[in-house]
Amino acid sequence: TEYTLEVTVTAANVKKIDPEAYGVTRRDPWCKLWIGDQEFKTTEDKNKLDPIWEETFTFKVTDIVNQKLNLSFYLGEVQIGTTGEYILDGLKKGTGVYKGLAVPGGKIDLSLKAIDFGKEEEATEENDDWMEFL
Numbered sequence: 001t002e003y004t005l006e007v008t009v010t011a012a013n014v015k016k017i018d019p020e021a022y023g024v025t026r027r028d029p030w031c032k033l034w035i036g037d038q039e040f041k042t043t044e045d046k047n048k049l050d051p052i053w054e055e056t057f058t059f060k061v062t063d064i065v066n067q068k069l070n071l072s073f074y075l076g077e078v079q080i081g082t083t084g085e086y087i088l089d090g091l092k093k094g095t096g097v098y099k100g101l102a103v104p105g106g107k108i109d110l111s112l113k114a115i116d117f118g119k120e121e122e123a124t125e126e127n128d129d130w131m132e133f134l
Contacts (some may be wrong), residue, residue, distance in 0.1 A: 001062070005088060006114035007033060007069060008056040008096070009042050009108070015049045017105025019075060031108060034070050035059045049106075063093055064117055065089045071110065073103050085097030086112060093118040 009031050019027055025035050028044040029051050045051030061067055067085040072079050081103035091097060091114035093109040 003061045003064060003117040005059045005061050005069070005091075006033070006056055006096075006113040007110060008113075009033065009053050009061065009071075009110045011050070011052045011054070012073065012103075012106065012108045013050045014073075014080070014103060014106035015073075017049065017075075017080065017103075020103070022075070022078055022080060024075045024078050024080075028076050028083060030074050032072045032074065033057055041127050061117070062090060069112065071101055071108065073101065073108050075102075084108075087115075088114070090110075091118040093120055095121070125133055 012029055012031075014029065027042070027049060029046045029048065030044040031053075033040045040057040042053045042055050043051070067088060069088065071084045071086070073081060081101070084099075084101040086099055091112060093111045093114050093116070096111040096113040099110050099112055101110070
């Protein structure tokens, strides 16, 4: 069975980074996302350390328990920080979940949304026992 995961990379703020300490020659931030051999990249935001992307990518997932979303952040060609791994098991169906990736000098904001898999929202029954007193 093939399932659908939507990932929106919203923004980054790495204004506190010292690019020279990481050998950065181009301050053009972007992110790489992948699950298995499916790979996407955000657009490069030229010379901005606080880009707003609001870019959504759609992944096909076949093994919710074992597959993970991976996210790496780059300035130019230099990866900044470690790659974030996000588990898919436990997501709620149809509900976006905020995630973040801490990187030196700031963080990356993203959300994950299980389109057709995950835990169903439990319907809460209205308890109207109190009405018996009326």
